[in-house]
Structures are given as C-alpha cells and as structure tokens.
Amino acid sequence: MDTFAARGYNNASLAEIADRVGLTQAGVLHYFRSKALLLTSVLELRDRADIEQLGPDRPQGLEFLRHLVNTALRNAEREGIVRLYAVLSAESVTDDHPAQEYFRDRYDGLRAFVADALHEACDLPADRAGTTRDAANAIIAVMDGLQVQWLLSPDSVDMAASTDLVVTSLLATLAPERFGTASPH
C-alpha cells in the first residue's frame, strides 16, 4: 500500500516492495503472481476493511450521506490510504492499466449507492432521476477532487466541511420542502 501510494503503480518496483516486507521478489511473486495482481489484491483488501468497518447494516438514505461526510472527516487522519486511492484512481485511466476495470466497477457501484440514498432521502418522483444521478456523481466527484487538493495543501482544504456543504446544498436543491431550511449559517 505504502509503495503504490508513494509512487503510483507504474513507478512502483517489486524490488522495493519485496525489500520492505523482507522477502525476495520471487517470494512476493509466489503469493501474488504479478505486480498487477498484487495491486488489485491491495485494493480489494482495503475495500473489505471499509465494508467490515461499516458493519452488517449498511446505512441508508440520509444516514448514508452523513456517513460520506464522516468518511471525509476520517480521511483527514489517514493520508496514506487517501493517497493510494487518489493516485491509483486517476492513473487507472491510462492505457492498459491493471486497475481500470476495478475502478470502473467501483464508481458504477458508488454512483448507484449514492443515487439510491439521495432518492430515499428526498423521496423524489421518477422524472427527477436525471437530476438525482447528476447530484450523486457530483457528491462522489467532490470527495475525490478534494483529496488531491488536500494532499498538495492540507492547510487550505477542509475535506469534511466542503463535502458537508455540497451534500447539504444539493439536498436543499433536490427537495427544498424537506431540506430547504438546512442553511449552514
């Protein structure tokens, strides 16, 4: 994790990874077969840890949106993991990247989760599905984009405050009768 976060996938060397865990390169490849498989294993391990931390009853609706703001707050305490995802998700759009499918599927799943949560929180009619989708994509995007800014200039970026502001503002736009008074004053 640390090596992929510090160097990106392409620039990470198996020699360095083997060195850090006290194995030979052949030893690492005995367990993971290739650098590409090691990378996707690391990402899946991280996801499993997050899912386990969430517990058996995944929060729904408004509670899930609050969980996202809380994730942004916790992320400010775990620079290594934030860097891992920020670097690899963007690097995954380069040609033939081994984590491209992983991130495409991950975003597909996240977009659907967040859109469902918005739909449940706002109780919107079916003809607002397009706006709900645009809002869901924006919430995931703002969390990702803040991470890069924060990694470069931690004192200039409050990831949780900006995420909260966007979620609150989008809820007020989508369902003004329900959330319109939720002003941050």
Next chain:
Amino acid sequence: MDTFAARGYNNASLAEIADRVGLTQAGVLHYFRSKALLLTSVLELRDRADIEQLGPDRPQGLEFLRHLVNTALRNAEREGIVRLYAVLSAESVTDDHPAQEYFRDRYDGLRAFVADALHEACDLPADRAGTTRDAANAIIAVMDGLQVQWLLSPDSVDMAASTDLVVTSLLATLAPERFGTASPH
C-alpha cells in the same frame, strides 16, 4: 501531451515521444533538457492556450462561475486534455514528482479565483469567508473528480450538468435571498 496523457509522467518514455515527433532522444533533450522540463513546458503551454482563449477581460463573479460550467461542457469534447490533467494532477502527489509545485500553485490560484468570484456574486460579509472558501474548493474538486469518472464511463457522467447543479446549489446556500429561487426544476 498525448504520451503523458496515455501513460502518466513516470511511465512515459522519451524514446516514444521522440519517435512521435520524428526526432532522436538527443534532439528532444536539445530543446527541453530533461523529461521533467518537457512535462512542465507542456503544462505551461496548455495553460497559456486557455488564458489566451479567455481573452484580455477575464470574466468576474457570476460570469466566471458560468465560465467554469462552460469549461466542463467543452471538456467533454477534448478527452486528451482532460486525461492529461486528470492523470498528472493526481500523479503529482507521489514522491518527488516534477509537477508537484506546478499543481500546488495552480490549485492555490484557482481556489483564490473561485473564492473571489463567489464573494463577488454573493456579496457576502467578511465573517462568511470560511464557507466561501469551502464552497470554492468544492467547485474545483467536483470538476476534477467528474473527469476521472467520465474518462472511465463517459455515458454515465454529464460533467456540465453535475457542475451546474453544484454551482447553482452552492449559490443558493450561500446567498438564498439572491439565488434561492434558482431551482433546476
């Protein structure tokens, strides 16, 4: 530009770049001295093109915010440039990356521009500077984050619609008396 966008900086080879422009590697290094200097020159050239396209009278306030939504719309027609910035901005947070300073300065400048535009559009008192800053950071973040999602799944992401929704919603939250009726219904 194409090579850095397709491979990222670390994985881009000078040999490939030289080949694509019909020079030897020594020929490329005659003009740019190092791969790192070639990268920062490419980024500065792109910025200069964008600034020239903007004209001598940079839009201010609400007009600048509308310009950002318009940029998101135009970006959906220029995948190569979007990929260049998405890959390199995230890669710049890796150890000793040659464009780290470039992106840190670029985001500092962008954050200040967008915060000024929000301040002017909303005419907020000084004690709202923190919220204005959080909103400015979020607008830049949402544009960046949407790019990665769009590059992976162009049919699932409408960059301009999501950016517009966030800008509209943040304006309504910051200055409800001025923008509170700007509902997307």
